[in-house]
Amino acid sequence: MLRYSEAERLRETLQALEIDGSFIVDQRLNALVVRATAEAMATVEALLQTVDVANPSPTESTDLLRDELDGLPGGLEIVVKFAELSGVTVAHDKDSGIMMLRGTEKDISKVHAFIDQLKTVYDADEPALQSSSYVLRTLWLCNAPDAFRDGESPSEHGGAPDEALQRSIEKLAELGFPNMKVVMQLVGRCDVNERRARCQLDGSLTHPQGEHLLECEAILEIGNENAIRGEIALDASIAGTSANSSVRVSINMVPQKYYVLSAAPIGGYQSAFVVQLIGGM
Known part of the structure; x- marks a missing residue:
């Protein structure tokens, strides 16, 4: 029964x-x-x-x-x-x-x-999209035990990170940013038009310290042999406070690989921002 x-x-x-x-x-x-x-x-x-x-x-x-x-x-x-x-x-x-x-x-x-x-x-029935469309994933990591929404622990919903992300987390620990956990992620699709794609993402996270806001804009340039150049602008802040972080980077990107854009203290705890391209293979 x-x-x-x-x-x-x-x-x-x-x-x-x-x-x-x-x-x-x-x-x-x-x-x-x-x-x-x-x-x-x-x-x-x-x-x-x-x-x-x-x-x-x-x-x-x-x-x-x-x-x-x-x-x-x-x-x-x-x-x-x-x-x-x-x-x-x-x-x-x-x-x-x-x-x-x-x-x-x-x-x-x-x-x-x-x-x-x-x-x-x-989609296996539309192979052309595999080189003309990508999914951009942006992650906000931090080491505050109560940083997840509504004061819950990140481990309750975050699950264990995959091996590639875990290696990035271990590298952050070596650099002085220990115990980092994913507390927010933004996901969006980038369609390539004339070897160029653009994606804008935004999201928020409820927290007793104040609503955490994350915005990300990415411009992808697809070069010869599908080499990908990413121009990424990221802004993170806590509503009602002066706590914020802005990142502007230009990087060569490979699908499935994680890239740590920045690591800095925000709102009294350490934060890091990671991006990943999915697809395009």
């Missing part, structure tokens, strides 16, 4: 997964009685083990992703990290490629929008 805030929704979800078994909703207990093979039940438990199915917030809902993830080679882990940073709880079954999300409709819609951006870049 599986307890769930919406037993009927859970039944529909499991049937959508085409799991072989019988599913009976007990309306009195708001529970779902499942009869299935041990293998099928293991699949169900693997998907639900990280999702709060006992007493979830009434403002949250559950979403199932399957077909939406087709055609994203190398992009699934990026989706997981983006969802976690957006405050969405993720249960991902790597064998089936199915992902379950739990969060507010607003946060889940952000994940769908991000997937749409990645599909444009990675």
Whole structure:
């Protein structure tokens, strides 16, 4: 028997997964009685083990992703990290490629929008876009334990960084910026037109010290053999204070690689800003 805030929704979800078994909703207990093979039940438990199915917030809902993830080679882990940073709880079954999300409709819609951006870049049916469109990812890292939105710890939603980002974090520690964690990320698509692309991003982060604001503008120049030159302008600030940081850099960029643009104290703690190009391969 599986307890769930919406037993009927859970039944529909499991049937959508085409799991072989019988599913009976007990309306009195708001529970779902499942009869299935041990293998099928293991699949169900693997998907639900990280999702709060006992007493979830009434403002949250559950979403199932399957077909939406087709055609994203190398992009699934990026989706997981983006969802976690957006405050969405993720249960991902790597064998089936199915992902379950739990969060507010607003946060889940952000994940769908991000997937749409990645599909444009990675769509195998449109190979021409792989060299004419990029996704720009801008990360704000800091070492303040309470810097995540609403005073939550970054580790609750940030997840573990991938190996490449972890190496950048370790390098920052060597330079005197220890314990850096991702607290905000901006993601946007850059379409190349006549070997030139432009992208503007902005976002905010709720914090007791004041709303953190981040703006990023990037101009990409695609040279011979797809060499990429990036002109990046980044502005970070804390609303209502004089705390701010501005960065203007010109760098050669390689897709998938992380670039640390700046590291400086803001608002009493250390911050760093990192960018990554996704796609264009």
